[in-house]
Amino acid sequence: MGNKQTIFTAQQLDAYQISCHSILKLYIFLTFPRLFYRYRDLAPQLVPLDYTNHPDVKLPYELIGSMPELKDNPFRQRIAEVFSEDGEGNMTLDDFLDMFSVLSEMAPRDLKAYYAFKIYDFNNDDFICKSDLEKTLNKLTRNELTEDEVRMVCEKVIDEADLDNDGRLSLEDFQHMIVRAPDFLSTFHIRI
Amino acid sequence: QVQQMQVPVVSSTESWNFGGGVQSYFLFLRFLVVLNFVSFLLIAAFVIIPSIVFRSVGSNLANSTPEDCMEYNPNPQGLEVFYNYFLDLLSGTGFMEYSYLFYGYYNNTMVEDRNFSYNIPLAYLFTAVFYFAFCLICIIAMGTAARVAVATGGSAVGNYSMIVFTGWDFGCLGDRATRLKQKNIHYRLQVDLEEESRNKRAAALTLCQKIVLYSLRIFMGFVAFGLIIGAFYGIFEATNFSQGILGLIIEYLPSIVITAGNFMVPLLCDQIALVERYSPSTTIIVALLAVFLRLVSLGVILFTLWSQITCEGNTSSGDCELCCWETRVGQEMYKLTLFDFLINIAVLVLVEFPRMLVDNWSNKLAQWLGRQEFVVPSNVLGLVYGQTVVWTGALFCPLLPLINTIKFFILFYSKKITLFNNCRPALKTFRSTTSTFFFLVVLLFGWGLATVVMVYSLAIHPSMGCGPFRFFPTMWSIVPTSFYNLSKTTQEFLFFIGSQAFSIPLFALSVVMCYFIALASVYGKSVALLRAQLKLQEGCDKKFLVKQIEELSRQLQISKHNAGVQD
Numbered sequence: 134m135g136n137k138q139t140i141f142t143a144q145q146l147d148a149y150q151i152s153c154h155s156i157l158k159l160y161i162f163l164t165f166p167r168l169f170y171r172y173r174d175l176a177p178q179l180v181p182l183d184y185t186n187h188p189d190v191k192l193p194y195e196l197i198g199s200m201p202e203l204k205d206n207p208f209r210q211r212i213a214e215v216f217s218e219d220g221e222g223n224m225t226l227d228d229f230l231d232m233f234s235v236l237s238e239m240a241p242r243d244l245k246a247y248y249a250f251k252i253y254d255f256n257n258d259d260f261i262c263k264s265d266l267e268k269t270l271n272k273l274t275r276n277e278l279t280e281d282e283v284r285m286v287c288e289k290v291i292d293e294a295d296l297d298n299d300g301r302l303s304l305e306d307f308q309h310m311i312v313r314a315p316d317f318l319s320t321f322h323i324r325i
Numbered sequence: 326q327v328q329q330m331q332v333p334v335v336s337s338t339e340s341w342n343f344g345g346g347v348q349s350y351f352l353f354l355r356f357l358v359v360l361n362f363v364s365f366l367l368i369a370a371f372v373i374i375p376s377i378v379f380r381s382v383g384s385n386l387a388n389s390t391p392e393d394c395m396e397y398n399p400n401p402q403g404l405e406v407f408y409n410y411f412l413d414l415l416s417g418t419g420f421m422e423y424s425y426l427f428y429g430y431y432n433n434t435m436v437e438d439r440n441f442s443y444n445i446p447l448a449y450l451f452t453a454v455f456y457f458a459f460c461l462i463c464i465i466a467m468g469t470a471a472r473v474a475v476a477t478g479g480s481a482v483g484n485y486s487m488i489v490f491t492g493w494d495f496g497c498l499g500d501r502a503t504r505l506k507q508k509n510i511h512y513r514l515q516v517d518l519e520e521e522s523r524n525k526r527a528a529a530l531t532l533c534q535k536i537v538l539y540s541l542r543i544f545m546g547f548v549a550f551g552l553i554i555g556a557f558y559g560i561f562e563a564t565n566f567s568q569g570i571l572g573l574i575i576e577y578l579p580s581i582v583i584t585a586g587n588f589m590v591p592l593l594c595d596q597i598a599l600v601e602r603y604s605p606s607t608t609i610i611v612a613l614l615a616v617f618l619r620l621v622s623l624g625v626i627l628f629t630l631w632s633q634i635t636c637e638g639n640t641s642s643g644d645c646e647l648c649c650w651e652t653r654v655g656q657e658m659y660k661l662t663l664f665d666f667l668i669n670i671a672v673l674v675l676v677e678f679p680r681m682l683v684d685n686w687s688n689k690l691a692q693w694l695g696r697q698e699f700v701v702p703s704n705v706l707g708l709v710y711g712q713t714v715v716w717t718g719a720l721f722c723p724l725l726p727l728i729n730t731i732k733f734f735i736l737f738y739s740k741k742i743t744l745f746n747n748c749r750p751a752l753k754t755f756r757s758t759t760s761t762f763f764f765l766v767v768l769l770f771g772w773g774l775a776t777v778v779m780v781y782s783l784a785i786h787p788s789m790g791c792g793p794f795r796f797f798p799t800m801w802s803i804v805p806t807s808f809y810n811l812s813k814t815t816q817e818f819l820f821f822i823g824s825q826a827f828s829i830p831l832f833a834l835s836v837v838m839c840y841f842i843a844l845a846s847v848y849g850k851s852v853a854l855l856r857a858q859l860k861l862q863e864g865c866d867k868k869f870l871v872k873q874i875e876e877l878s879r880q881l882q883i884s885k886h887n888a889g890v891q892d
Contacts, residue, residue, distance in 0.1 A: 205503040206495060236495065253490065266489070273493055274511040275504070286514055289485040307490070314491045323495050 160239040161230055171325065172229045175200065180226075194222030197229075202323050207272040208252055212236075215251045236323040245321050246311045250304050261302040263287050347744065349761045350701050354737050357712055360463055361730040364456055368723050371452045373425060375443055379436045415663065417656040426659070428721045429652040429791035446793040446803045450783075453720045457776055460716070464772065468765040469843045488513055556618075557625050581664075615703070616767050619710045620774055626661075627717070627778060630654055649791040651721045651782075658718025658725060665711050666732045670739065677743050704740070705764050708733075713771030717778050 161168070173180040175196045181188055194213050203209040213222035216232040224232070234240060235248050251257075255265045266287040270278060278286070294302055294310045311317050413421050423430055436443045492510050497503055530538070634650040715729045783801045787794040794800045808816065821827060 201498065205498065205500050207503070207507075208493070208495075249490070269489060270514075273489065273507065274514065275507045277507075277511050278514065282515065282518055285518055286485055286489070290489055293484075294486045310486050310490065314487055317491045320491050320494045320496075 157234045157237075157240060157244075160234050160237055164233075164237075165230075168230055168233055168325070169226070171200075172226055184226075189225075191219075191223040191225050192229075194224075197222065197224055202325055207275075211252045211255065215248060220257075233323065233325050236321065238318075238322055238324075242311070242318060243308065245318065246308045247304070249311070249317075249321055250307045259304070261307065263291070263301070266290055347701060349764065350704055351737070351741070352761060353705065353764045354708060354733060354740075356463075356467060357708060358730055358733045358737065360460060361712075361715070361726045361733060364460065364719075365724075365726040365730055367456060367459070368452055368719075368726060371448050372431070372445070372723055375436075375445060375448060376425065376431050379443065379445065380432070415660075417659045422652060422656070426722060426724045427652040427655045428723070428793075429649040429788075431723075431793045433793040433795050444803075444807060446797075447807050449793050450800060450803060453779065456719060457716070457772075457779060461772060464765055464769055465839075468762060468769075469846070484517060485514070488517075557622065561625055561629055616706055616709060616770065619706060620713060620771060623661075623710070623713060623717070624774060626657065627654075630657060649788045651788060651792055654782075655718055655721030655725075658714050659722055659728070661714045662711065662718070662725065662728060662732065665707070665714070666736070669707070669736060673739050673743055705767070709764070709767050709771050712768060713775055716772060716775030719775075720779055720782055 172192070173182075176192055179192065180190055194210070194217075197213050198204060198209050203212065206212070210222060212232065213224060214220055216228045216235075217224045218228055235244060250261070253265060253269050254261050255268045256262070267283055270283050270286060291300060291302065294306050296306050296309060297303065417426065421427075425431075431445065431449065433446045435445065488510060492513070494506060497506050630653070634653070711729065711732070715725050718725050784799055787797060787800055789795060794803065797803055797806075808819070811819075
């Protein structure tokens with residue numbers, strides 16, 4: 134692992150960033166070799182060591198979902214879909230780095246809340262509606278709640294968190310609720 | 326490869342896997358171990374070591390006319406079989422009775438040197454009193470800390486949305502851990518939903534149904550009460566029966582009956598609770614009742630001992646066998662502690678270890694038996710009971726805190742091993758923020774009982790034949806005696822401090838001050854937390870306002886542009 138040469142241009146290294154969060158730039162800079170080799174280990178024949186020519190390499194979702202950090206997570210498919218460019222779960226190196234930097238301990242709370250919202254929004258309509266909540270609950274409890282119970286919990290969640298009274302949770306509602314959650318930062322965290 | 330459940334330390338691993346109550350239990354047990362060890366150091370420094378050092382030196386404090394029971398010589402005469410040594414070890418008689426373990430061995434020596442004097446009886450008394458005060462302070466300190474956690478812990482608002490959106494730990498690895506976590510969340514949601522539907526149902530009962538429910542409750546209350554009375558009578562008879570008859574089992578009869586009662590009655594209460602379909606929070610009230618039972622059963626033992634000591638009023642009659650009643654009480658407490666410890670180890674080895682083997686080798690049988698749960702309330706009750714016995718007996722058996730330290734230490738590690746190897750997580754989640762506080766409140770009840778016993782012992786007539794208070798009318802009377810040996814100015818100063826005009830306002834003032842300090846610290850932390858939240862809020866609100874302003878200015882520009890176009 135240590136002897137192989139990885140070749141990136143300075144520009145490409147610059148390009149690996151997410152929005153304007155400098156703390157995450159620092160994280161990627163520090164953990165880049167480790168993350169890159171984890172990415173490459175998933176499919177060594179697909180991922181070249183030489184990235185100067187901007188190779189268009191996408192690892193299919195099956196490989197991403199088989200990583201030990203993700204394979205037992207009930208939300209792994211949603212996580213991969215949210216962070217992948219094509220929305221199908223097939224991730225480029227960029228997407229891979231984005232994913233693990235947002236889920237690291239260095240990502241700020243509002244960024245994590247934004248991505249958590251997108252993960253729980255199953256139909257990608259920028260609102261967490263009742264059907265999204267039902268799917269979330271079923272993933273959380275492994276489909277063991279009865280339909281009545283699911284319905285009641287969804288009603289209660291919307292009652293508690295919906296501030297603009299439109300029957301569904303917007304990003305602002307979600308962030309407002311996350312502000313009051315003391316352990317959100319520690320639970321929305323994957324160590325790699 | 327990250328391994329879960331690897332290192333047996335008190336860490337978040339337990340609360341994550343087994344629920345918050347388990348972590349509180351181990352924290353509570355660790356607190357008790359430290360408390361007992363520090364108490365032992367205290368007692369050793371002020372009573373045991375001076376007794377050992379000054380055993381040969383020093384003179385007796387006072388002599389009075391000989392009375393009955395001046396002769397106290399429990400040492401065995403003649404040859405002893407090895408079997409008898411073992412019996413003596415378990416029941417605190419024979420070679421163990423006349424040793425530093427029990428009150429009867431200590432002398433009422435007072436050493437006076439050129440510029441150093443040490444009064445052993447006074448030291449014994451003050452150490453005992455200070456030991457109780459020290460334990461009280463420790464409990465209150467821990468309780469205040471726990472109370473802070475309760476006050477600033479999560480609020481009940483937003484309960485469901487918290488569970489749904491922040492309940493899942495994304496760092497959870499492994500199939501088994503994931504399933505456990507999912508079961509945990511499932512159960513938490515179910516419990517909350519059930520409690521709410523139960524409240525709705527209770528509010529919607531008709532009058533007839535209410536009457537039936539209440540009469541059922543009253544009937545069950547009578548049944549439980551009757552069982553408790555039966556258990557007490559059994560303990561009373563057993564304690565009376567064990568006097569004056571040889572045999573180890575008879576010696577241990579009070580302990581056996583107490584332990585049997587302690588196992589049976591909570592089981593029955595659980596069944597009763599099932600019949601009535603209590604909510605989990607009512608189960609805590611039932612647990613409190615079980616605490617009450619254990620402590621009162623201890624009280625029954627003390628009562629029977631007391632009736633034997635005072636010989637029902639005829640102290641001077643020849644029937645009274647007890648020459649050294651303090652050692653007798655100390656022996657009973659020693660036996661209770663030892664028996665409790667042996668029972669715990671026996672249950673671990675004989676019940677839980679085979680179940681672990683069964684679980685590992687035969688899945689069918691394991692499914693039929695059901696996997697064990699680590700039940701927090703009954704384990705905590707056991708700890709409180711053990712600590713209360715130690716407090717009651719510490720005045721008469723100075724080495725009892727040391728024995729208890731060792732006992733709790735071994736218990737800590739054996740329970741940990743049991744937890745990680747045998748038990749599945751208890752699906753009933755116990756709110757850990759309130760658990761520690763609840764345990765300490767219960768411990769305070771035990772402390773109260775022990776204090777009553779201690780105060781009573783200080784006031785009655787000590788034995789003539791043994792112990793450091795040999796020739797005093799009461800144990801407390803050594804204080805006035807020594808007091809008058811002090812210099813005049815010291816006496817006047819102490820009189821002033823002790824006088825009502827000074828001490829009562831001081832005491833009231835210090836209680837009020839303590840209360841306000843505790844309140845201030847609780848509010849201080851609340852204020853800090855709210856400030857931090859406000860900052861976050863402000864940030865969010867600022868962004869919201871900025872967005873609104875941008876939106877408005879954009880609209881303004883558009884309308885200006887439109888107006889300009891129209892013009």
